[in-house]
Every structure is written in structure tokens, then in C-alpha cells.
Amino acid sequence: MKGNILFFFVGIIIIFALNVNFGQSKVKKNKNYNIKISELKKMKKTESEWKRVLSAAEYHILREKGTERAFTGEYDGHFEEGTYVCAGCGNKIFESETKYRSGCGWPAFYNAIQGSVTEYEDNSFGMKRTEITCSRCGGHLGHVFNDGPQPSGLRYCINSVSMDFKSKSKEEAQ
Ligand SMILES: [Zn+2]
Numbered sequence: 645m646k647g648n649i650l651f652f653f654v655g656i657i658i659i660f661a662l663n664v665n666f667g668q669s670k671v672k673k674n675k676n677y678n679i680k681i682s683e684l685k686k687m688k689k690t691e692s693e694w695k696r697v698l699s700a701a702e703y704h705i706l707r708e709k710g711t712e713r714a715f716t717g718e719y720d721g722h723f724e725e726g727t728y729v730c731a732g733c734g735n736k737i738f739e740s741e742t743k744y745r746s747g748c749g750w751p752a753f754y755n756a757i758q759g760s761v762t763e764y765e766d767n768s769f770g771m772k773r774t775e776i777t778c779s780r781c782g783g784h785l786g787h788v789f790n791d792g793p794q795p796s797g798l799r800y801c802i803n804s805v806s807m808d809f810k811s812k813s814k815e816e817a818q
Contacts (some may be wrong), residue, residue: 650764673751688783698732705805706732706783709768710774714749717804722751725812732783735760740812746783746792746799751807753800754792761785761800776800 689697694707704710719728728738728751736755737760746752759779766775766787774787785806792799 652655689781695705700730701805703756705803706781706785708780708786710784710803712750712803717750718778719751719804719807719809720811722750722804724809725814726814727810728753728802728807730778730781730783730785731808732778733781734808735778735780735808736801737761737763737785744793748799748801750757750786750801751804752792753802754794754796754798756800763788778806794802 657726664789673747690706696702698706701712705712710711723743725740727736728743736757738756742753742755744752744754756776762779762782764775764777766773773787773789777783778785779807783806784803786800786802789799789801790797
């Protein structure tokens with residue numbers, strides 16, 4: 645009889661301990677799971693979701709790798725102090741200090757913010773070019789060429805439509 649009671653208590657303790665462990669691992673898993681889902685929702689949208697959140701021009705350039713007409717972009721001749729961010733996801737991609745007048749018809753920068761853009765070989769239209777996309781959402785930004793000014797010698801040739809501009813003076817005022 646005594647043995648049975650002891651067995652009963654040990655059993656309850658084991659069940660209780662297992663439950664606590666189960667409870668904790670459940671919470672942990674759910675937490676991680678939630679973070680991943682929210683990140684995925686932010687960065688990896690389906691094409692129909694992108695269509696909903698982007699304008700027609702933004703969708704064409706960011707998602708279909710289009711190019712705006714030369715000398716027509718909002719930021720071609722734009723030289724305010726601030727930061728250029730991806731129009732698709734808000735990722736900071738270029739600082740105004742690296743923007744220069746290249747005369748090529750599109751906004752040009754000699755450097756990108758480190759880690760913000762990804763390079764791909766682009767052999768479309770019979771040309772050998774290096775495509776630049778946003779590292780965060782994969783949106784097409786433009787191309788990078790080796791005819792830029794020092795110190796980098798690079799020219800990031802970027803569509804205005806692919807970017808939004810955050811003015812430094814406005815940021816400071818907020
Ligand atoms: Zn982006």
C-alpha cells in the first residue's frame with residue numbers, strides 16, 4: 645500500500661515536471677515563430693501583395709526590373725542632405741554624401757550603405773551588367789558600373805522610383 649502511494653506521488657511529480665517543461669518549450673517556440681512570421685510578412689511578400697502596396701511604376705521597376713526613362717526621375721537632380729531608402733521596404737541604401745552628378749540621367753552614387761544592396765550578374769539585353777537589388781526585400785534598384793569617381797571608382801546608377809528620400813533636416817526636427 646505504502647509503495648503504491650509513493651509511486652502515485654512520484655508519478656504526479658513526473659507529470660508535473662513534464663508539463664512545466666512542455667509549457668516552457670511551447671512558449672519559446674511560439675515566440676521565435678512569431679518573430680519569423682512577422683519578418684517574413686515584412687520582407688517576403690507575394691507578387692499580388694507587392695501589387696497592392698506599390699504604385700504601378702514602383703511595381704514595374706522593383707518587381708519586374710524595369711527602368712525609368714533617363715532624366716525623368718524625381719531624384720536625378722536632387723541634392724538635399726539625407727538618406728535614400730528602398731521604396732519597397734524602407735531599407736536605408738544610400739547616403740546623400742555619396743551622391744554625385746554623373747550626367748547619365750539617373751541618380752548616381754559612388755557607394756552604397758554597407759550590406760544594404762546585393763549584386764547580381766545581369767546579361768539581359770545583350771549587355772554584361774551588374775544588377776543591384778535591395779538586400780532586404782530583393783527589389784530591383786538599378787546597376788553598378790566601374791566608371792565612377794574616387795574613392796570607390798563605382799557608379800551606382802539607381803532608379804528614382806526605387807527609392808524614397810528621408811531628409812536630414814526633417815529627421816532632426818522630429
Ligand atoms: Zn527593399
